[in-house]
Amino acid sequence: MSNYDIIRKKTIEFLKKARDAGCFKHILIPMEIPSKESFSYVLIKDESFLIDASPLPPVNPVQGAKVLSSLTRRGELTGKTAAVMRPCEIRAVIELGKLGQVKLENIVLISIDCPGLLPFSSYTADPEKGKARFEKVIGEWGNDSIRPVCMTCTHFADKAGDIHIGIIENNNDISVIPVNDRGKALLEQCVIPAGKDTGARETKIKKETDKRQENLNKSDDELKNSLQGLNNLDKMFADCIGCYNCMRACPICYCRLCYFNSENIRHEADEYIRRAEAKGSLRFPADTLLFHSGRMTHMSLSCVGCGACEDACPVSIPVARIFQFIARQNQALFAYTPGSDREENIPLVVYKESELEDFEDSH
Amino acid sequence: MNEEFTPKIVGFLCNWCSYAGADLAGVSRLQMPPSLRTIRVMCSSRVDPLFIIKALLYGADGVLIAGCHPGDCHYMKGNYYARRRFAMVKSLLEATGFEPERVQLSWVSASEGIRFKETIEEFTNKLRKLGRNKAAKKVFV
Numbered sequence: 001m002s003n004y005d006i007i008r009k010k011t012i013e014f015l016k017k018a019r020d021a022g023c024f025k026h027i028l029i030p031m032e033i034p035s036k037e038s039f040s041y042v043l044i045k046d047e048s049f050l051i052d053a054s055p056l057p058p059v060n061p062v063q064g065a066k067v068l069s070s071l072t073r074r075g076e077l078t079g080k081t082a083a084v085m086r087p088c089e090i091r092a093v094i095e096l097g098k099l100g101q102v103k104l105e106n107i108v109l110i111s112i113d114c115p116g117l118l119p120f121s122s123y124t125a126d127p128e129k130g131k132a133r134f135e136k137v138i139g140e141w142g143n144d145s146i147r148p149v150c151m152t153c154t155h156f157a158d159k160a161g162d163i164h165i166g167i168i169e170n171n172n173d174i175s176v177i178p179v180n181d182r183g184k185a186l187l188e189q190c191v192i193p194a195g196k197d198t199g200a201r202e203t204k205i206k207k208e209t210d211k212r213q214e215n216l217n218k219s220d221d222e223l224k225n226s227l228q229g230l231n232n233l234d235k236m237f238a239d240c241i242g243c244y245n246c247m248r249a250c251p252i253c254y255c256r257l258c259y260f261n262s263e264n265i266r267h268e269a270d271e272y273i274r275r276a277e278a279k280g281s282l283r284f285p286a287d288t289l290l291f292h293s294g295r296m297t298h299m300s301l302s303c304v305g306c307g308a309c310e311d312a313c314p315v316s317i318p319v320a321r322i323f324q325f326i327a328r329q330n331q332a333l334f335a336y337t338p339g340s341d342r343e344e345n346i347p348l349v350v351y352k353e354s355e356l357e358d359f360e361d362s363h
Numbered sequence: 364m365n366e367e368f369t370p371k372i373v374g375f376l377c378n379w380c381s382y383a384g385a386d387l388a389g390v391s392r393l394q395m396p397p398s399l400r401t402i403r404v405m406c407s408s409r410v411d412p413l414f415i416i417k418a419l420l421y422g423a424d425g426v427l428i429a430g431c432h433p434g435d436c437h438y439m440k441g442n443y444y445a446r447r448r449f450a451m452v453k454s455l456l457e458a459t460g461f462e463p464e465r466v467q468l469s470w471v472s473a474s475e476g477i478r479f480k481e482t483i484e485e486f487t488n489k490l491r492k493l494g495r496n497k498a499a500k501k502v503f504v
Contacts, residue, residue, distance in 0.1 A: 228460030283503045297412035351443035359450045361469035
C-alpha cells in the first residue's frame with residue numbers, strides 16, 4: 001500500500017472512531033472528484049462517503065478557509081463539525097475568525113502534517129503522473145516537484161488546530177496529537193489515545209525546517225533583486241491580465257465589495273485622457289500595480305503563504321512568493337505570526353502608546 | 364533646475380489638529396512653498412494605506428499625513444492606529460524599493476502654525492533633493 005493510502009486509511013479510521021463516539025457529527029474534508037482529475041472539499045454527513053475522503057490531497061483548488069467562511073457566513077454551525085485541513089488553511093481559518101468571517105464555534109479544526117502541494121496546472125495536465133509524483137513527495141517529505149511557495153514554507157508541521165495529525169516519522173501510522181484543551185477533551189471523550197511528539201519526529205521537523213529556511217533565504221535574495229524599484233516591479237507584473245483571480249482565490253481577501261471591483265476605479269473617459277496627457281500615455285488595463293500593491297497593504301499582515309493566488313494565476317506570475325516576501329517584512333514589524341494564536345489581535349486593530357517612533361517625522 | 368522644481372505633495376490633514384494648524388499658519392501669513400495639495404480628513408486614521416500608494420503611483424512627489432500628537436487625538440486613539448498603518452506602508456515601500464522617503468507622518472497641533480510651516484518647508488526641501496517621482500511619467504505603472 002502506498003504512503004498516501006496508508007495516511008488516508010488511518011486518518012479515516014480515526015475520524016470514524018471519533019464520529020462514532022460523538023466528538024462531531026459532520027466532517028469537512030477533501031475528496032477526489034468523480035472524474036479523478038482534481039479534488040474538492042465535501043461536507044460529509046453519511047459515513048459511507050468517508051471511505052473516499054482524501055485528507056492530504058496532492059492539489060488544492062479551493063482554500064479550506066474559504067470553504068469554512070462560506071459555510072458559516074450566515075451564522076455558526078449547529079452541531080459539531082470537524083474540518084480536516086493543511087496547517088496553512090487552518091491558519092487562514094484562524095485569521096478569518098479574528099476578522100469575523102468564520103464562526104469558529106462548533107468547528108473542530110484538525111490539521112495534518114503537510115509535505116507540500118503540487119502546482120495545480122501541472123497536476124491536472126496528467127493526474128496519474130501527478131499521483132505518482134505526490135507519492136514521492138510524501139516519501140521524501142517534499143522535493144522539487146512541489147510548489148515553490150511550499151518549498152519555502154516553515155509551517156508545514158504547525159499544530160494549528162484543536163487536534164493535529166502527525167505523519168512525519170511515524171512508521172506507517174499516524175499520531176493524533178491534541179493541541180489545546182479542547183482537542184484534549186475531545187480525544188478523551190472518544191477514548192482515543194493521545195499521541196505526542198516523539199524525538200525522531202522533532203528531529204526530522206527541525207531538519208526539514210532548516211532546509212526550507214535555507215530555500216526561503218535564497219528565494220528572498222532573488223526576490224529582493226528582482227522586485228526593487230519601479231522598473232523591476234513593472235517587469236514582475238507585466239504579464240498581469242487583470243483577471244483578479246489571485247484576489248478571488250485568496251482566503252484573506254474576504255471583502256464582499258472590494259475596492260478594485262467597485263466603481264471607484266472605473267472612471268469617465270475624460271479622466272483616462274487626462275491621465276494619459278499627464279503621463280504622456282497610459283497602459284490598459286490601467287492600475288495593475290495599484291491593484292497588487294493595494295492588495296498587499298490590505299491583506300499582507302494576515303497572509304499565511306498558502307499559495308492559492310499563485311495556483312490561480314493564469315499567466316504564472318509568482319504572486320504567492322512576492323506577497324509572502326512583503327508579508328513577512330510587514331508581519332515582522334509587529335512580531336506577528338498570522339494564525340498562530342487565536343487570542344492575539346491583528347496588528348492594525350491594536351496599538352501601544354509608545355512604539356514605532358522611528359516612523360514619525362523627527363521634527 | 365532643482366531649485367525651481369516645486370514638488371507636488373498630497374497632504375492628508377486631520378480636521379481637529381493639523382488642518383487647524385495649517386489654517387493658523389495661513390492666517391498668521393507665514394510664508395511657505397506652494398507645494399501642498401490639502402485633503403482634509405476627519406482623522407489621520409481615515410487614511411487607507413491605498414490612498415498613499417495611489418497618490419504615489421499617480422505621480423505625487425510626496426505624501427504627508429499629519430494628525431494630532433499622540434495622546435491628543437480627538438477620537439482618543441485614531442493617530443495610534445494611523446501610525447501602525449503608516450509603518451506598514453513604509454515597510455512595503457522599502458521592500459519594493461519605492462523611495463520610502465516620499466512619505467511622511469507628522470504630528471501638528473492646532474496651535475502649531477509655525478511647526479506646520481516648518482514641516483512643509485522641510486518636506487519640500489527633502490523632496491527637492493530626491494527629485495521628481497518617476498512614476499509620474501511611467502506608462503506601465
